[in-house]
Amino acid sequence: MSLDDLYREVILDHYRSPRNKRHIDSGGIDVHRNNPLCGDDITVYVVVDATGVATDAAFEGQGCSISQASASMLTEQIRGKKVDEIEGIVLNFRKMMAGEEGPGEEELGDLVALKGVVKYPVRIKCAVLAWDALQEGISQYEKAH
Amino acid sequence: MSLDDLYREVILDHYRSPRNKRHIDSGGIDVHRNNPLCGDDITVYVVVDATGVATDAAFEGQGCSISQASASMLTEQIRGKKVDEIEGIVLNFRKMMAGEEGPGEEELGDLVALKGVVKYPVRIKCAVLAWDALQEGISQYEKAH
């Protein structure tokens, strides 16, 4: 097992300089998740406009490089996308985390760097933490609309 | 291990024809004991007169040959004795059950037949059940007098 697979440069970069790490009074998606294994916690915020487009996305919280980088990349990847597109990204990301090869990786952008996590099963929970929050947020949004 | 050590003829005789197996409204010692291992239960009754002599002793209950025979012999052995003599008998009986050799056996009469029980540790509880009740009764009596 090579650690380089896990700690790709782009991951360390997102960890050191997280994008969109700030609070939003979103009035939209605002979901907190915690990983009881290690105490990592993440809150994901998404502002969705009237046409169903995520005009802003951000996160807060603390945790390991994997959970932080994953959240940071998530916010970049979903910004400006429509909610149903975002659902597709969530699905593709989960597939990647389940070790499934396949199309859709190109849609994941930087997130492909997280592919190496698959070889570290206990760390998958870190990578998906923000995504669990996002998915919960989308369900809540869809119930409300 | 020979079963003859356990099931001496005198034990089977007391089992088949228990002595003093009846209820007494003793107004004196009246204690119930139960063996949770097997559900055996015994109540021991002793009438003690003003001079501290056990003028009558009896038991009720049901259980295996060892517990029944032991209770039956107990009633025979303590009848007509003074409470402090009875305490001596209890002590000698317990010593025998603990596998201690020693004087005092002659005082135990038929009870010596129970000596073989020592080789069957799980059955010792059966043999001492009535004696536990008697001892509890004596303590209660002594507290009250």
Add this chain to the structure above:
Amino acid sequence: MFDPKVVRKDFPILERRVHGDKPLVWLDNASTTQKPRRVIDCLVDFYEHHNSNVHRGVYALAEEATELYEGARAKIAAFIGASGKREIVFTRSATESLNLVANAWGRANLKPGDKVVVTEMEHHSNLIPWQLVTQATGAQIVPWPITDDGFLDLEAMPRVLDGAKIVCVSQMSNVLGTINPIRQVADAAHAAGALVLVDGAQGVPHLITNVAEMEADFLAFSGHKMLGPTGSGGLWARAELLDAMPPFLGGGEMILEVWIDHATYNEIPYKFEAGTPNIAQSIGLGAAVDYLNDLGMEDVRAHEIEIVTYALDELRKIDGLKVFGPADPTKRGGVVSFWMEDLHPHDLATIVDTEGLAIRAGHHCAQPLMRVLGVPATSRASFYVYNTHDDVDALVAALGKARETFARGGGLPF
């Protein structure tokens, strides 16, 4: 169909001799079963290669131990037809599982006057927890009577179910061997608005058990009675019920976020597994399930019917011996309780022990049932996959010896 004489060879303890040179004949399977080599090896392998706490570590051994532990959970879920492994909570024993339901479900759901139905054939482990919780909540216990031939009295069913909140019933009686009609009970109970808690301590090891077909709500089982290690057992419950229940024990692993005066709880089943669980034991239970699956539960049951048929036939030939429970071997499991005239069960068990046979004497943790049967205790022989006709013959011979020791007198000594 397996040959029990071949199966025996998998169980090292069956080589034992007791009281000098008497080969061990293990006929107390309703109390606990012996362990096959495969289960023992599984424990040794765990401690020699994978021992670690589960769920909490990021290192190799923690990952291996967690995978083994969760793998065992999946095996057990499949074994009883659960819809997923989140419906399986590991416990130490059937007793702990039953207490979990009484405490977590009972304390949250019972109010003064509520009825908890408990059959007259229940083991103390499915009765005392309900006594404790009804005493705490003001609910009351309603006994469900049995018939003279040892079945649940179905005529009494409408009466006992009326107003009931939960029905506590064993899948198979550990005294009578009776197999209870769980599906029928569950349908009636649900129609009456009650939940059904099945005590599967005897049923799961011996019968083909499918919780979906049973339609019950809770099923407690005991790993050490199905070839697993001591300290293994579990609870199945429908996920919605587990989700809605408050936790039972508190501690590590069952939480999400903790402050000094409150906390949020983990998802099921972890919400109910506080602290370090019985890790090696639960993994060992998984190995026992593999072993039973290899034998095939259909064949386990077929062997049981076969040996009970033989045992009942042989025992009935003995003068003055009364067998309790259903006469039809297809309606009962491999538990045979009996009374032999003139011989208290305790004496009887001691005498057959000197011949190498382990049978149980006593109230079998079912004192209310003993009162219904009108006996202070019974003798009980119970069979499992490694028992043979030879074992039955040995029992019959030993009973003959017991009879000789206590030459006949007159009637029951009580």
Add this chain to the structure above:
Amino acid sequence: MFDPKVVRKDFPILERRVHGDKPLVWLDNASTTQKPRRVIDCLVDFYEHHNSNVHRGVYALAEEATELYEGARAKIAAFIGASGKREIVFTRSATESLNLVANAWGRANLKPGDKVVVTEMEHHSNLIPWQLVTQATGAQIVPWPITDDGFLDLEAMPRVLDGAKIVCVSQMSNVLGTINPIRQVADAAHAAGALVLVDGAQGVPHLITNVAEMEADFLAFSGHKMLGPTGSGGLWARAELLDAMPPFLGGGEMILEVWIDHATYNEIPYKFEAGTPNIAQSIGLGAAVDYLNDLGMEDVRAHEIEIVTYALDELRKIDGLKVFGPADPTKRGGVVSFWMEDLHPHDLATIVDTEGLAIRAGHHCAQPLMRVLGVPATSRASFYVYNTHDDVDALVAALGKARETFARGGGLPF
């Protein structure tokens, strides 16, 4: 004094290699310890020769199993200086023992407004059970603060004890390593009319423990953290307290006489051991106690002080690494929690794992303490009798590798 390099040879798992060819370095002893050959052999011997349920059978194997099980109880009683084996209740774990006290003692003795004191360094297992029982009874939890250097704040003692009913305190912290002054706490608590529950999960394996000298009322301990099997543990309590407490779990063995709606209970400790207990595991714990006695607890402690001294010295040489808890090795156990600048503990543990080292990262089931320390998590290495200076050196080297992987950035990432 034993040589840990020789002791290691008794532990088969320490031969393991992980991630290819990396020798296993087990530094998560605060979570669970490895098992010596003697304990594993004891389990195998039990299942191959003596396996039976305890207490209830009259046959040879039941007698043997009961003698082994009760023998283990006596060993444990002696190990912690209890006045007799009736004061020892076998449980699965420290967690179960703590829940037993919270439920059996707590539900019977706490009223609205009563105070339950819990230190800020308690493990969730000594906190959540009290949350559950205070929520049920209307009592309230009072946190006992700690000082900056990781000790109980003794200045706060009079305030927190005022009106307290029970004080819940760990013998040794599983995060800070702090050894708490139990005797002093107990004397003050008793003077204030409160009982003292000691969580000995970390203390009993590592310190010379004598309940008579401690003057506490309850002591919970965990067998699997002291070389015993998973599923072993226990509770010591003063006999008068156990006698006066209502039962916790209901079922077989804990009763005397049972009717449908009420029952009388067995004498202690059996009143608290419902159903089939963790038989083989408790016997295995007895074997672990034998092993520790052979090493000698004085020497176990001396080795611990020695290795912690070395570890603290080496870790302090690392730039940007902060160790939590007392600085003086004689005032702390073999648990070393630390934070390494720029590296989240979770990442750190993954990296050192690839070098074969098992260390723990996270909140260590002590979230309230994490808040007090101002960190989301820590890394934790914890030592036991088989750990050597080589293990410390391997840790230091692996930390170097972690630092390399995460080339230095700026400060704590939170």
